[in-house]
Amino acid sequence: MTARETEPFELDEAECLRLLASQPVVRLAVSVAGEVDLFPVNHVVDGRDVLFTTAPGSKLVELTVHARVVLESDGWDDAEAWSVVVKGVASVLPEAEVARAETLGLESWSATPKPVWVRVTPTRVTGRRFARTDGGRA
Amino acid sequence: MTARETEPFELDEAECLRLLASQPVVRLAVSVAGEVDLFPVNHVVDGRDVLFTTAPGSKLVELTVHARVVLESDGWDDAEAWSVVVKGVASVLPEAEVARAETLGLESWSATPKPVWVRVTPTRVTGRRFARTDGGRA
Numbered sequence: 001m002t003a004r005e006t007e008p009f010e011l012d013e014a015e016c017l018r019l020l021a022s023q024p025v026v027r028l029a030v031s032v033a034g035e036v037d038l039f040p041v042n043h044v045v046d047g048r049d050v051l052f053t054t055a056p057g058s059k060l061v062e063l064t065v066h067a068r069v070v071l072e073s074d075g076w077d078d079a080e081a082w083s084v085v086v087k088g089v090a091s092v093l094p095e096a097e098v099a100r101a102e103t104l105g106l107e108s109w110s111a112t113p114k115p116v117w118v119r120v121t122p123t124r125v126t127g128r129r130f131a132r133t134d135g136g137r138a
Numbered sequence: 139m140t141a142r143e144t145e146p147f148e149l150d151e152a153e154c155l156r157l158l159a160s161q162p163v164v165r166l167a168v169s170v171a172g173e174v175d176l177f178p179v180n181h182v183v184d185g186r187d188v189l190f191t192t193a194p195g196s197k198l199v200e201l202t203v204h205a206r207v208v209l210e211s212d213g214w215d216d217a218e219a220w221s222v223v224v225k226g227v228a229s230v231l232p233e234a235e236v237a238r239a240e241t242l243g244l245e246s247w248s249a250t251p252k253p254v255w256v257r258v259t260p261t262r263v264t265g266r267r268f269a270r271t272d273g274g275r276a
Contacts (some may be wrong), residue, residue: 007249023221027210029167031174036167038176038210040221072165072176081163081247083178109219109270111145132247 011127014049016084019127020073024107028052029070030062030090037062044106048119049100050086051093053114060116063090069120076132084127086120093117102112123138149265154222157265158211159183163246166190167208168200168228171261175200181209182244187259188224189231189239191252198254201228207258214270222265224258231255 020026022076026043030038039059041052050071054060063069069090074083093101101117108114151155156162164181169176177197179190188209192198201207207228212221231239239255246252 011154025212025214027165027176027212029174029176029208031169032148034169034172034204035206036174036208038165038167038208038223039181040210040212053203066172068173070167070174070176074161074163074165074177074178076247085176107272109214109272111271130248131247134245134247138140 008128008130011082011084012130013125015085016125016127017045017048017085019082020050020086023073023075024109025073026050027072028059029072030059030066032062032065046101046104047065049119050088051104051106051117051119053106053108054116054118055112055114056116060092060118062070063118067091068129069128071120078129078132080129082127082129084125086122088120088122089126090118090120093119099121111121146266146268149220149222149267151184151263154224154263154265155183155186157220158188158222158224161211161213161248163189163211164190165210166197167210168197170203175207180234180244180246182242184239184242184261187257188226189242189255189257190243190264191244191246192254192256193250193252194254198230198256201256205229209258216270218269220265220267222263224260225262226258226260228256228258231257
């Protein structure tokens with residue numbers, strides 16, 4: 001392997017969205033009054049948007065106060081690692097769109113009822129893939 | 139399984155740190171002037187602290203501007219899922235402590251030189267584990 005091959009390879013948006021859709025969990029970061037919070041959520045990719053559900057609780061309150069959010073997904077095997085970061089704007093899905101959202105195959109792992117659908121509309125989608133230099137020891 | 143068993147089970151700090159140490163990647167969220175950023179990093183647990191390395195670049199700049207950070211780790215199998223969130227204060231490790239840090243077994247996957255060690259000292263460590271209600275279909 002040459003030194004060049006171990007450098008990060010920037011992924012295009014289609015590949016980022018494909019990788020995002022391949023994972024059952026995405027991490028959601030929000031900031032309220034300078035305080036960051038970070039949650040794992042089950043999600044589904046709908047075109048360029050990322051949808052998830054929530055209870056009428058803390059996550060939703062934070063999203064309402066500060067609608068800019070960041071989502072992250074990653075994965076690895078012995079040879080390489082990748083990560084995708086989506087910056088976007090969160091909004092509660094209008095009631096008229098909920099029926100269609102419910103056909104998208106979102107699998108929530110939690111027993112907590114999460115009737116509120118949230119859509120994240122990306123403003124920036126970035127991703128990278130790189131060869132692991134440790135040879136998969138970790 | 140009873141309804142009660144599917145409710146989230148809060149993990150104590152020792153279990154949170156054990157789970158955090160079992161993973162090769164943690165997600166780091168920082169906020170600068172209200173804008174959140176989110177990065178996956180290779181980390182190592184040192185007592186209650188979490189250490190990682192970085193290049194003298196964007197992550198480090200952000201940490202310097204706003205030293206409060208959040209770390210997240212998660213995992214799942216067909217039966218259950220868990221997540222751990224650490225809120226803490228980041229600081230650059232003093233030069234005198236770097237030699238010891240280098241014995242802790244951190245495996246960085248990236249070819250990018252990352253000579254700067256950062257320590258996150260937790261102010262709050264929380265975690266939960268719950269049975270997956272989807273039966274591991276996702």
